[in-house]
Amino acid sequence: MVRIEKLDMVSAAKNSDSLVNLLQDSVKNGASVSFLSPLSDSAAEAYWREVFAEINSAQIIVWAAFDDENNLVGSVQLAPAKMQNAKHRAMVQKLMVISNHRREGIGNALMDTLELEAKNLEKKLLILDTRVGDPSETLYDKKGYIKFGTVPGYALNSSNDFDDMAFYFKII
Numbered sequence: 001m002v003r004i005e006k007l008d009m010v011s012a013a014k015n016s017d018s019l020v021n022l023l024q025d026s027v028k029n030g031a032s033v034s035f036l037s038p039l040s041d042s043a044a045e046a047y048w049r050e051v052f053a054e055i056n057s058a059q060i061i062v063w064a065a066f067d068d069e070n071n072l073v074g075s076v077q078l079a080p081a082k083m084q085n086a087k088h089r090a091m092v093q094k095l096m097v098i099s100n101h102r103r104e105g106i107g108n109a110l111m112d113t114l115e116l117e118a119k120n121l122e123k124k125l126l127i128l129d130t131r132v133g134d135p136s137e138t139l140y141d142k143k144g145y146i147k148f149g150t151v152p153g154y155a156l157n158s159s160n161d162f163d164d165m166a167f168y169f170k171i172i
């Protein structure tokens with residue numbers, strides 16, 4: 001049974017090593033999550049430090065999923081838009097599940113938690129992007145996200161090629 005927890009500064013910092021490991025595991029296994037393999041400890045730590053600062057300044061909401069033994073096995077982020085005309089909008093970012101716990105419903109559970117909170121915050125529109133052809137496309141399709149386009153060669157990958165990215169929205 002997975003437990004999902006919203007992270008504050010303290011719990012995020014406490015789980016810093018596991019979050020670094022989660023990001024490195026995703027990158028190592030070929031995910032398109034902003035970083036290239038091999039992802040050094042220092043680069044991953046620096047990334048999470050920035051995220052922790054954003055949690056602290058309420059710019060972002062981060063959830064972590066924990067297994068029965070309290071191991072951190074997944075994470076997702078909701079980044080509400082900042083501008084005056086965008087208060088109803090938020091970005092979904094960095095949905096990641098550790099590779100040895102995939103296809104157990106953790107990604108789905110993280111997205112359900114995120115969407116519930118987004119609704120409570122009176123967000124009406126969620127936006128996300130993901131690499132064309134990745135398993136995440138199936139997950140987002142299943143959860144009712146609408147693909148509104150793809151951009152060719154949007155993101156560099158670890159083989160020094162460019163990947164196409166699909167952009168999705170969901171009205172909640």
Ligand SMILES: CC(C)(COP(=O)(O)OP(=O)(O)OC[C@H]1O[C@@H](n2cnc3c(N)ncnc32)[C@H](O)[C@@H]1OP(=O)(O)O)[C@@H](O)C(=O)NCCC(=O)NCCS
Pocket residue numbers: 026031032033094095096097098101102103104105106107108109129130131134135136138139140142
């Ligand atoms: C995408 C990701 C988060 C999915 O997490 P997960 O916990 O394995 O997903 P779930 O078990 O909740 O799967 C939910 C549904 O998504 C679809 N799905 C997930 N992984 C899939 C796969 N490898 N192949 C086909 N469909 C898949 C299935 O429809 C699945 O339902 P089912 O298992 O009942 O058939 C995970 O593969 C991951 O961390 N990938 C690397 C990071 C990444 O690319 N993130 C997306 C960034 S936008």
